[in-house]
Amino acid sequence: MIQKKAKTLKDLAKISGFTESTISRVLNGLGTKYRISESTQTIIKKIAEDTSFSFNENARGLRLSKTSTIGLIVPDISNSFFAKMASLIEREARFHNYSIFLCDTDNSTKLEKMMVRLLQKRKVDGCIVAPIGLISKHLEELYNTTPTVLVDRFFEDINIPYVTSDDYNGTITAVTRLIELGHTTIACIQGIPGTSLNTNRVNAFKSTMNTHGLTVNEDLIIGNAFSEEDGYASAKQLINQNKVDMPTAIFSLSNAITLGILRAFSEENINIPEQISVISFDEESYSGLLKTPMTTISQPKEDIGRQAFSLLLKQIEAKDKKIAQKSILLPTKLIIRDSIGSILK
Amino acid sequence: MIQKKAKTLKDLAKISGFTESTISRVLNGLGTKYRISESTQTIIKKIAEDTSFSFNENARGLRLSKTSTIGLIVPDISNSFFAKMASLIEREARFHNYSIFLCDTDNSTKLEKMMVRLLQKRKVDGCIVAPIGLISKHLEELYNTTPTVLVDRFFEDINIPYVTSDDYNGTITAVTRLIELGHTTIACIQGIPGTSLNTNRVNAFKSTMNTHGLTVNEDLIIGNAFSEEDGYASAKQLINQNKVDMPTAIFSLSNAITLGILRAFSEENINIPEQISVISFDEESYSGLLKTPMTTISQPKEDIGRQAFSLLLKQIEAKDKKIAQKSILLPTKLIIRDSIGSILK
């Protein structure tokens, strides 16, 4: 016999003869609690099965004012750093019965604002945001109405909980290494100036230089975006403006930037580490397989994702009672390979 | 003066004195159509603005039976291939006012089934699926109720429209190149046997060999998954089982597999292309920067994403009228670098 599909509780009610409320209770496991007889329960379950019924999560969300969705906002999902993080967040979310809305802001603050607004309209139960990092007002407003956790970048002056890697100490370790190898003229190719992420890394860079009695040449701190293109442009600029005395080492602030640098150096036939040493943030699957295996500062992307979700879940479970959460700083790891060399005689 | 936030139309109704229907019409731009006076409209818009009102998209979706969401199912979002595709799809979706539910199946058919079911419960307007490729029943059922487009992999025997690259011809071009360079013993390191993607590429490989009068050694077609780990294992296996006469070239079926191969070769100090040539599917941002710049078959990931969304949109707009759609095959591009060498005397 061909069983019609049942789309709604009403359909099931018509077929079974029981009311929607009874059916709802049975299918939600509340049958016994509401004294619905075993026989009735079996019948209902059978019919639901046969008609391959499933709830409309939308209607449910409306009624329960809980959508079991969370929003994930990232600057660029095609960047492996965010992709990896997203992957973990998705897994955790799935495990806890949440679905995630993926929002790519394309590195634009304007889009970021729009996405925040959109997610609010969609009544997500919470948000995990890797912000561009320049403007925070919309995020503050988001946090006021919706559980929110920031990842990767954050804001000093507002108290949205965040999970990020310990950039400051990671940088110190890396730059110290370069200095130990004898480098005194080190260029720093940065991402977006003014973002917490960038500022932390640059400050740690300067501080480490100073600690070792080295002066920082501000002209060697260049770059405007965490992108391959910008890294490429910065490297070219470096080459052109320092024809005579190039820095002996480069400290790159991200995976994408490093790709750009490598492309530029490849074009100019500059060899690493013979002509210049490079140390870079972000360990990638290919880092060890590059022409010169790259020395990297590895961030615990998976942990960041996991912990961020965990924080978010706590906020969600606390309901509207705002809870104070301490942010989390996760340690980085320096992975030493061939891209840095000693220049000590 | 501090203006309270208005959460719902009811709130706005209370504040403004107009009814919810009137307000709804005004804010949806139907004011004039329903002869609502300019003055009323201005008042309503003003209040909505002041109270920073926004619709509950969930309730809206329920009422309109249109959620403006689409589901995106991929085997692994942390794989740059899917990440790149997702990025494009997200952008197109955003442009057309759709939000996307990201579902990572973690390369598991079981999870894929669950995700499909979940998306149906969430009443997505459509789905874009990069299937594992082994089982199709659940996808067929999905297609029966929901506009659906497959990407990357597809199924011969069912008629869900798909967008993928022209693997067959891409492979022919690549393998022909190897043969032209004198290679006669070529290993093929594959992904999941039995999937359309894999089958197409392997068949094209065999066919090309035959066309050139070469015999295919089935022992040189190895591998079980599109993963780094599996590629690594396959390469190791190849090395161990062919101590004496290794193939002179390898044809790798994916980016992840290739990374595994490179890691294995790096460990064993096998040089490319001196000791063995490698040609690989998938162009990556780092392909040209590897120890030996990789010769790749580049797939138009962005185009795939874009076209898939476009097909999906057409299905959605056709409402419940199922429309026949022809699938799309996009050309690949062979990017020649140093990883393949000639062995002609």
Place this chain on the structure above:
DNA sequence: ATCACTCGAACAAACGTTTGTTCAAAAGTA
């Protein structure tokens, strides 16, 4: 002054759930 319109907005039902309450029938008690 009567009637027919037009104008402007309210009314009410519906989308698919969930849940507190009610209610009839069966079972237990006195």
Place this chain on the structure above:
DNA sequence: TACTTTTGAACAAACGTTTGTTCGAGTGAT
């Protein structure tokens, strides 16, 4: 037998929208 309690399920309201219909008050024509 008459009354209370338990059992099993129905009833109805609510979540926040949208939309077809209704309705009263002005306006104009006759």
